[in-house]
Amino acid sequence: MEKSALLKNYNRFSVEFDHGNGFYLYDTEGKEYIDFYSGIAVTSFGHNHPQIKNAAIDQINKLWHTSNLFSSSLQESLAKKISEKSGMDFVFFCNSGTEANEAAIKFARKWGNGRYEIISTHGSFHGRSYGALSATGQYKFWKGFEPLVPGFSHVPYGSVSAVANAITDNTVAVLIETIQGEGGVNVPPVDYLQGLRELCTEKNILLIIDEIQTGIGRTGKFYSYQNSNIIPDIVTSAKGLANGIPIGAVLCSKDIAEVIKPGDHGSTFGGNPIAVAVANKVIDLLDENTLSEIEKLGNTLMNGLHGLHIASIKNIRGCGLIIGVEFSSNVSAKIISAKMLDAGFVVGTAGEYVLRILPPFIITQNEIAKFLFALKKIISEVSEIKSL
Numbered sequence: 001m002e003k004s005a006l007l008k009n010y011n012r013f014s015v016e017f018d019h020g021n022g023f024y025l026y027d028t029e030g031k032e033y034i035d036f037y038s039g040i041a042v043t044s045f046g047h048n049h050p051q052i053k054n055a056a057i058d059q060i061n062k063l064w065h066t067s068n069l070f071s072s073s074l075q076e077s078l079a080k081k082i083s084e085k086s087g088m089d090f091v092f093f094c095n096s097g098t099e100a101n102e103a104a105i106k107f108a109r110k111w112g113n114g115r116y117e118i119i120s121t122h123g124s125f126h127g128r129s130y131g132a133l134s135a136t137g138q139y140k141f142w143k144g145f146e147p148l149v150p151g152f153s154h155v156p157y158g159s160v161s162a163v164a165n166a167i168t169d170n171t172v173a174v175l176i177e178t179i180q181g182e183g184g185v186n187v188p189p190v191d192y193l194q195g196l197r198e199l200c201t202e203k204n205i206l207l208i209i210d211e212i213q214t215g216i217g218r219t220g221k222f223y224s225y226q227n228s229n230i231i232p233d234i235v236t237s238a239k240g241l242a243n244g245i246p247i248g249a250v251l252c253s254k255d256i257a258e259v260i261k262p263g264d265h266g267s268t269f270g271g272n273p274i275a276v277a278v279a280n281k282v283i284d285l286l287d288e289n290t291l292s293e294i295e296k297l298g299n300t301l302m303n304g305l306h307g308l309h310i311a312s313i314k315n316i317r318g319c320g321l322i323i324g325v326e327f328s329s330n331v332s333a334k335i336i337s338a339k340m341l342d343a344g345f346v347v348g349t350a351g352e353y354v355l356r357i358l359p360p361f362i363i364t365q366n367e368i369a370k371f372l373f374a375l376k377k378i379i380s381e382v383s384e385i386k387s388l
């Protein structure tokens with residue numbers, strides 16, 4: 001084999017996908033797969049979606065880039081739609097989830113006017129650049145890269161009192177995921193967000209919600225905090241927003257927007273016309289019918305998983321179409337996902353023991369049934385070999 005010039009920062013499967021259509025992916029040998037991972041919660045409307053593709057093509061034929069020095073009705077329109085659907089006042093566009101969290105940290109500190117500490121949670125994931133990495137509550141991502149940015153502390157996920165105890169005079173914000181995606185599809189107690197909202201309001205601290213994995217319909221609401229009937233102060237968004245074209249967004253309340261002045265933050269590519277044209281189409285497609293379909297499909301998948309009755313499954317958790325299946329410690333989720341790939345299903349993991357299931361919203365009951373059948377067979381085989 002020819003020597004690869006690619007940096008070895010990923011452990012890649014040898015499968016290479018050549019093209020896709022709807023929930024199907026095809027590798028370079030022509031083998032067909034059903035996508036239950038959506039490129040890690042990104043291609044939520046599947047591959048080669050005609051309307052989304054045409055939005056990109058139309059914009060490619062028109063204009064690719066001019067910079068943020070000029071007005072953009074495409075950005076105006078997307079910001080308005082996101083604002084209406086989220087209940088947030090203002091939107092800033094960037095290129096990725098990490099960038100959205102970096103901007104959120106900056107906006108919070110600017111608003112804090114001297115207060116700078118941010119409390120996040122153990123097991124969280126917020127990105128790989130220094131601010132986002134410092135907010136991330138998992139040592140495995142820090143190792144080799146310390147010292148981190150000062151001013152971040154981490155408390156157990158799911159506990160409002162742990163946050164309350166960590167607040168100091170310098171605390172400016174609490175940054176949390178509504179469900180920890182990378183951390184293991186961890187779902188907090190139902191009253192967690194409400195409790196945090198009340199605490200942050202009482203202490204005059206910002207509540208920043210990282211919706212990068214859970215947002216844009218994934219849990220059956222436009223943003224997952226809407227399941228808890230709260231309004232955060234800052235929301236970060238990316239992944240599914242442009243169905244695979246890089247984009248990120250920071251949403252904030254008008255109090256925060258008031259302190260951000262021209263020159264405080266920016267991005268050459270942020271709000272790129274192609275990404276924004278596609279995101280406009282994605283938001284139009286994500287109507288109430290689609291959201292209720294996501295909830296129904298999520299229930300089918302969740303009930304189906306509970307119906308598998310396999311001893312090595314320790315826990316099943318999630319909301320809508322973000323679901324984690326945790327195995328007992330003698331079964332590796334990585335082996336299960338590799339065997340599922342051989343069987344023609346793309347599915348991911350979160351840590352060693354959690355299978356992470358993130359199907360596109362266009363998945364059907366039929367494909368869910370096929371997936372559950374294959375999963376049952378593979379888990380049983382792997383569990384049997386392990387118990388021999």
Ligand SMILES: Cc1ncc(COP(=O)(O)O)c(C=O)c1O
Nearest residue numbers: 096097098125126127181212213
């Ligand atoms: C919750 C969360 N925050 C932030 C990020 C970082 O996003 P990106 O990889 O687009 O920079 C991710 C990516 O997995 C994520 O799941």
